[in-house]
Amino acid sequence: MPTIITHALVGITVAQVAPQRSRRSALLFAALFVAVAPDLDVVAFNLGIPYSHPWGHRGMAHSIFAGIVLATAMACIPQLYKPKPGWRDRAGVFAVLATAAVSHGMLDALTNGGKGIGLLLPFSAERFFFPTQPIQVSAIGLYSFLHSDFNSVLLSEAMWVWLPLLGLTLIHQAIRLAAKKHGSRSE
Numbered sequence: 001m002p003t004i005i006t007h008a009l010v011g012i013t014v015a016q017v018a019p020q021r022s023r024r025s026a027l028l029f030a031a032l033f034v035a036v037a038p039d040l041d042v043v044a045f046n047l048g049i050p051y052s053h054p055w056g057h058r059g060m061a062h063s064i065f066a067g068i069v070l071a072t073a074m075a076c077i078p079q080l081y082k083p084k085p086g087w088r089d090r091a092g093v094f095a096v097l098a099t100a101a102v103s104h105g106m107l108d109a110l111t112n113g114g115k116g117i118g119l120l121l122p123f124s125a126e127r128f129f130f131p132t133q134p135i136q137v138s139a140i141g142l143y144s145f146l147h148s149d150f151n152s153v154l155l156s157e158a159m160w161v162w163l164p165l166l167g168l169t170l171i172h173q174a175i176r177l178a179a180k181k182h183g184s185r186s187e
């Protein structure tokens with residue numbers, strides 16, 4: 001898996017496109033949570049569930065299906081919205097959360113270690129990796145991580161994830177500024 005920092009950054013970046021009648025900071029935390037939540041399945045190791053089992057690490061909790069279910073449940077939380085949200089706001093919040101949640105398995109499928117990701121569970125037990133896996137896999141657990149070559153892990157995540165996220169953020173800010181300027185000129 002990439003580190004929790006990288007999954008969290010993806011969630012935060014996705015939340016930038018928060019719909020108008022959502023509470024931006026609440027949505028930001030919700031997106032961050034759903035982006036990191038799939039790795040809670042490491043508890044499967046403690047429960048004696050094998051890695052390759054559908055309920056094992058990188059299995060069901062990392063699937064697209066689980067991401068959509070989690071996003072649907074989270075999008076029902078009223079605190080994510082300002083009063084009187086419309087269907088567009090609700091759909092927008094769902095889209096942000098679903099993208100953040102599903103991004104986790106997709107990112108893991110770009111890593112170069114561990115077992116593949118059960119992206120299509122519960123419909124197919126096959127474990128997937130993308131054809132290119134440029135991201136250096138991170139060790140599971142803080143102890144193992146600190147005793148691994150974490151510099152090269154973070155460097156690989158910075159290059160393949162953090163920089164593209166920074167690029168997206170800058171583009172998004174530029175578009176917002178341009179739209180604001182255009183709006184104030186046409187008033």
Ligand SMILES: [Zn+2]
Pocket residue numbers: 001002038039058062104108
């Ligand atoms: Zn993961």
